[in-house]
Amino acid sequence: xxxxxxxxxxxxxxxxxxxxxxxxxxxxxxxxxxxxxxxxxxxxxxxxxxxxxxxxxxxxxxxxxxxxxxxxxxxxxxxxxxxxxxxxxxxxxxxxxxxxxxxxxxxxxxxxxxxxxxxxxxxxxxxxxxxxxxxxxxxxxxxxxxxxxxxxxxxxxxxxxxxxxxxxxxxxxxxxxxxxxxxxxxxxxxxxxxxxxxxxxxxxxxxxxxxxxxxxxxxxxxxxxxxxxxxxxxxxxxxxxxxxxxxxxxx
Numbered sequence: 001x002x003x004x005x006x007x008x009x010x011x012x013x014x015x016x017x018x019x020x021x022x023x024x025x026x027x028x029x030x031x032x033x034x035x036x037x038x039x040x041x042x043x044x045x046x047x048x049x050x051x052x053x054x055x056x057x058x059x060x061x062x063x064x065x066x067x068x069x070x071x072x073x074x075x076x077x078x079x080x081x082x083x084x085x086x087x088x089x090x091x092x093x094x095x096x097x098x099x100x101x102x103x104x105x106x107x108x109x110x111x112x113x114x115x116x117x118x119x120x121x122x123x124x125x126x127x128x129x130x131x132x133x134x135x136x137x138x139x140x141x142x143x144x145x146x147x148x149x150x151x152x153x154x155x156x157x158x159x160x161x162x163x164x165x166x167x168x169x170x171x172x173x174x175x176x177x178x179x180x181x182x183x184x185x186x187x188x189x190x191x192x193x194x195x196x197x198x199x200x201x202x203x204x205x206x207x208x209x210x211x212x213x214x215x216x217x218x219x220x221x222x223x224x225x226x227x228x229x230x231x232x233x234x235x236x237x238x239x240x241x242x243x244x245x246x247x248x249x250x251x
Contacts, residue, residue: 007205009199011198024205032221042063064182071172071175078175085139088139091143092143094188095188
């Protein structure tokens with residue numbers, strides 16, 4: 001116990017430290033089973049416990065670990081043909097977003113994000129007519145947004161779910177998409193001067209426990225049918241979007 005507490009940043013209480021580690025495992029399991037929602041849930045708790053300037057950079061590293069672990073465990077199902085275009089778009093979007101990240105009101109971006117999630121969930125967007133290049137624009141747009149709101153997975157999965165109807169292909173490829181964006185985001189925040197050193201201990205523990213959650217979630221996902229998966233996904237996305245809208249009007 002004392003050894004673990006040596007890894008605790010001064011900005012966190014002991015309770016907050018262990019709560020964040022436990023939440024990492026739970027939200028990683030949620031992400032693996034549903035494909036989305038874990039990152040948004042985790043950042044919602046992080047906002048209440050951590051200094052504002054640390055939330056998105058630390059969240060990026062933790063989610064990188066979670067998504068990379070999911071990609072490794074589900075590597076057979078990754079649709080590699082979509083990754084290149086998405087990577088190029090993400091680099092462009094993150095650079096633009098990183099340069100103006102402090103100048104736009106986050107709450108309005110979250111409202112826009114919520115509206116897009118609802119539209120994408122209930123008015124299916126089919127990217128096939130654009131081919132793989134359609135992911136260039138989606139990568140740029142979501143990478144731009146993620147510099148402000150942290151968790152854009154709900155919008156991304158709502159947009160690409162029609163491209164990848166199989167739940168395992170969707171989950172595995174989404175893990176790669178999000179890993180790409182979290183790597184880019186973490187690097188940009190580092191270049192902008194964020195000091196990761198004091199947070200490395202809790203980041204490492206959150207990634208480790210998160211991998212355990214991912215492992216459990218994968219075994220649950222293998223037992224779920226595609227039909228039930230997409231129903232649960234649509235409901236989860238709607239709840240996330242409505243919560244963002246509620247927060248906008250009540251904040």
